[in-house]
Amino acid sequence: TPDALPPYLMGLNPPQRDAVEATEGPVLVLAGAGTGKTRVLTSRLAHLILTRRAQPWQILAVTFTNRAAREMRDRVAAQIGPMAQDIWLGTFHALAARLLRRHAELVGLKSTFSILDTDDQLRLLKQILQANAVDEKRWPAKLLLGTIERWKDRGLTPDKLSIDDGGETAGGRLVDLYRQYQDRLKILNACDFGDLLLHIVTIFQQHPDVLAEYHRKFRYILVDEYQDTNVVQYLWLRLLAQQSKNICCVGDDDQSIYAWRGAEIDNILKFDKDFPGAKIVRLEQNYRSTAPILAAAGHLIAHNEGRLGKTLWTDKDGGAPVKVRGVWDGSEEAREIGDEIESLQRDGHGLGSMAILVRAGFQTREFEERLLTLGVPYRVIGGLRFYERAEVRDAIAYLRLIAQPDDDLAFERIVNVPRRGIGDVALQTLHRAARGAGLSLSLAAYEVVASDELKPAARKAVSGFLTAIDRWRQLAQGLSVAELTEQILDESGYTAMWQADKSPEAPGRLENLKELVRAVEEFESLPAFLEHVSLVTERAENSQEEQITLMTLHAAKGLEFDTVFLPGWEEGVFPNQRSLDETGARGLEEERRLAYVGITRAKARAYIFHAANRRIHNQWQSLLPSRFLSELPQADIDLSAATGLAGAYRASSTETYSGASYGGGESNGDRWAARRAAPSRGPVIEGRATRLATGQSPRFQVGERVFHQKFGTGTVEIADGDKLQVSFEAAGVKHVMAAFVEKSA
Numbered sequence: 001t002p003d004a005l006p007p008y009l010m011g012l013n014p015p016q017r018d019a020v021e022a023t024e025g026p027v028l029v030l031a032g033a034g035t036g037k038t039r040v041l042t043s044r045l046a047h048l049i050l051t052r053r054a055q056p057w058q059i060l061a062v063t064f065t066n067r068a069a070r071e072m073r074d075r076v077a078a079q080i081g082p083m084a085q086d087i088w089l090g091t092f093h094a095l096a097a098r099l100l101r102r103h104a105e106l107v108g109l110k111s112t113f114s115i116l117d118t119d120d121q122l123r124l125l126k127q128i129l130q131a132n133a134v135d136e137k138r139w140p141a142k143l144l145l146g147t148i149e150r151w152k153d154r155g156l157t158p159d160k161l162s163i164d165d166g167g168e169t170a171g172g173r174l175v176d177l178y179r180q181y182q183d184r185l186k187i188l189n190a191c192d193f194g195d196l197l198l199h200i201v202t203i204f205q206q207h208p209d210v211l212a213e214y215h216r217k218f219r220y221i222l223v224d225e226y227q228d229t230n231v232v233q234y235l236w237l238r239l240l241a242q243q244s245k246n247i248c249c250v251g252d253d254d255q256s257i258y259a260w261r262g263a264e265i266d267n268i269l270k271f272d273k274d275f276p277g278a279k280i281v282r283l284e285q286n287y288r289s290t291a292p293i294l295a296a297a298g299h300l301i302a303h304n305e306g307r308l309g310k311t312l313w314t315d316k317d318g319g320a321p322v323k324v325r326g327v328w329d330g331s332e333e334a335r336e337i338g339d340e341i342e343s344l345q346r347d348g349h350g351l352g353s354m355a356i357l358v359r360a361g362f363q364t365r366e367f368e369e370r371l372l373t374l375g376v377p378y379r380v381i382g383g384l385r386f387y388e389r390a391e392v393r394d395a396i397a398y399l400r401l402i403a404q405p406d407d408d409l410a411f412e413r414i415v416n417v418p419r420r421g422i423g424d425v426a427l428q429t430l431h432r433a434a435r436g437a438g439l440s441l442s443l444a445a446y447e448v449v450a451s452d453e454l455k456p457a458a459r460k461a462v463s464g465f466l467t468a469i470d471r472w473r474q475l476a477q478g479l480s481v482a483e484l485t486e487q488i489l490d491e492s493g494y495t496a497m498w499q500a501d502k503s504p505e506a507p508g509r510l511e512n513l514k515e516l517v518r519a520v521e522e523f524e525s526l527p528a529f530l531e532h533v534s535l536v537t538e539r540a541e542n543s544q545e546e547q548i549t550l551m552t553l554h555a556a557k558g559l560e561f562d563t564v565f566l567p568g569w570e571e572g573v574f575p576n577q578r579s580l581d582e583t584g585a586r587g588l589e590e591e592r593r594l595a596y597v598g599i600t601r602a603k604a605r606a607y608i609f610h611a612a613n614r615r616i617h618n619q620w621q622s623l624l625p626s627r628f629l630s631e632l633p634q635a636d637i638d639l640s641a642a643t644g645l646a647g648a649y650r651a652s653s654t655e656t657y658s659g660a661s662y663g664g665g666e667s668n669g670d671r672w673a674a675r676r677a678a679p680s681r682g683p684v685i686e687g688r689a690t691r692l693a694t695g696q697s698p699r700f701q702v703g704e705r706v707f708h709q710k711f712g713t714g715t716v717e718i719a720d721g722d723k724l725q726v727s728f729e730a731a732g733v734k735h736v737m738a739a740f741v742e743k744s745a
């Protein structure tokens with residue numbers, strides 16, 4: 001009878017229960033978003049332990065993030081109590097580190113080995129490059145380290161590579177350098193992140209007795225987000241599961257979004273070859289989202305080729321369509337989202353149930369500013385709040401020092417960033433002088449350079465720094481804050497420092513710096529901007545209240561929210577430019593999977609935004625709506641007018657959009673085309689005209705002929721302050737800033 005069911009099985013549907021109870025032998029749960037894959041794993045842990053098939057410490061469970069591990073442990077603990085603490089549950093890296101401590105000597109390390117961070121790794125590799133007289137200008141250490149790390153992701157130790165695998169890199173010596181790097185690590189009793197798993201795999205391969213010990217120990221293996229495992233993770237799992245074959249992996253090929261970090265979607269596609277006789281469970285009922293949200297996600301992902309294909313359904317009735325909204329620019333987008341959040345709050349929806357999911361980290365800035373203005377508490381997950389990011393703080397430290405010469409914290413932060421030869425000794429001298437004379441550091445620095453307290457090189461460096469600051473301080477009188485910021489970032493070598501940096505984070509940091517310049521642009525004066533920043537950072541403190549979540553799409557994997565906002569769906573932003581520049585569809589398909597992940601995070605409400613204009617590389621650019629929008633099903637999306645210029649924009653954006661042919665599929669280009677044909681523009685223009693009559697007088701009149709550098713000549717159709725809709729003779733209807741057009745004859 002159902003009454004006899006233990007609580008962890010109650011409420012599971014038949015295939016879910018099947019996946020939980022099929023404890024022996026390999027099981028792959030292959031299913032779409034929100035079908036309860038993670039819930040199956042949690043229930044399976046409870047089931048294995050409560051039916052005494054295994055003790056908690058005989059189970060190995062792998063999650064994708066530490067957070068997911070914590071959550072899973074909490075859920076299991078709710079079912080089985082404190083025993084949950086003893087499960088071997090964590091990320092690949094955490095589990096591997098724990099195992100490696102036990103067997104370090106087998107790969108020539110002591111159990112006390114240290115794990116290097118990226119900085120240490122680079123320093124070490126640089127020493128090796130120098131010792132081998134490798135030209136670092138030509139072959140930057142970061143670049144070489146990247147290749148080495150990718151080899152590690154694929155389970156390739158130097159022994160498994162032939163000299164040729166390094167190609168021409170570093171004069172054909174990369175494999176040899178890799179070997180030296182590994183040798184050095186051993187001497188230092190250290191390993192890097194990639195080594196954790198690689199060493200364990202090596203140990204298992206070379207020491208059958210050790211492997212056998214773990215075959216006896218780990219009776220059951222469980223893996224979440226299996227689609228995002230890389231080769232070495234896969235090898236490790238396969239070795240461990242070899243004997244018992246009790247491995248249960250859950251995943252969704254449509255949510256594979258880490259190929260750029262070495263994940264192999266093939267792992268999931270070939271599971272039943274590696275584990276013959278594997279039981280494949282498909283879950284088709286989605287418990288998370290309403291029907292329109294599911295339909296939107298399903299239609300979109302159907303545009304990818306080479307998928308396994310899955311059915312998804314829900315028994316939830318009704319539900320609002322996915323709202324697609326066109327806006328003029330980023331600030332209108334942030335305003336609209338802010339308004340919607342407040343309106344949802346008024347209707348009783350908590351902030352904790354809402355999220356804004358962006359494609360790239362820098363995109364949170366505009367929303368953060370808006371939320372701060374509105375007084376809506378927020379948190380940024382998987383990253384820092386914009387003004388807390390290191391590069392943003394560095395840049396602001398320059399500005400602070402210019403506005404306020406006595407700001408010692410700012411001085412210390414950037415006096416040697418980028419490196420300009422002002423080392424610890426010099427800094428100590430400055431501190432001593434400052435204390436002695438009761439001056440701030442930068443004032444003391446003037447005294448010190450006038451004396452002979454510093455070595456000539458350091459003295460020159462400090463004096464050069466002071467001169468630069470003085471000059472910027474003078475420039476601050478004449479330039480706009482944005483111009484000043486750009487000039488400082490440029491002349492100080494700060495931007496160049498990140499441009500030269502080949503680490504994976506560097507592009508994101510550069511984007512944040514550009515975003516900072518955009519932020520600064522909104523302020524009249526340097527003090528006004530700095531005041532804003534200090535208020536912004538101060539308000540970040542009280543975090544007890546309920547908060548809305550901001551994060552990247554990548555970080556949102558596995559999570560769910562009642563309401564999800566998806567801004568920035570424009571060609572070149574999402575899908576991003578890199579995927580569009582690439583030949584072949586690999587990158588584009590990964591972007592589409594990311595879009596799928598985004599939509600499927602929503603339980604009840606999804607809003608997608610696209611802006612007609614964005615400042616990219618310091619220039620206003622007109623953007624096309626993302627092709628993904630045309631891949632959504634007509635019946636399940638709502639294009640109803642947003643307020644403001646967006647309404648007017650939409651009428652024409654659809655025109656621009658269907659004008660550009662993306663081809664393919666049962667696209668709803670028809671729908672966009674239909675909207676173009678609809679006589680919606682007349683009334684919209686009238687509406688604008690009426691509003692204009694009461695607003696400020698525009699520099700351009702409707703009907704006026706104008707010229708634009710990029711688009712040529714055209715006729716103004718709508719004028720709203722500095723925003724124009726122009727019908728260009730060659731380029732069609734575009735939205736442009738008044739500042740970028742001139743009157744034409």
Ligand code: ATP
Binds near residue numbers: 036037
């Ligand atoms: P993703 O692919 O996004 O990781 P998932 O397949 O792991 O999703 P879960 O997060 O496990 O899905 O479940 C999605 C939601 O559905 C959760 O809120 C979960 O509690 C709920 N759920 C899962 N199975 C059932 C069920 N049988 N009955 C009711 N709710 C369920």
Ligand code: MG
Binds near residue numbers: 037038039558
């Ligand atoms: Mg999940």
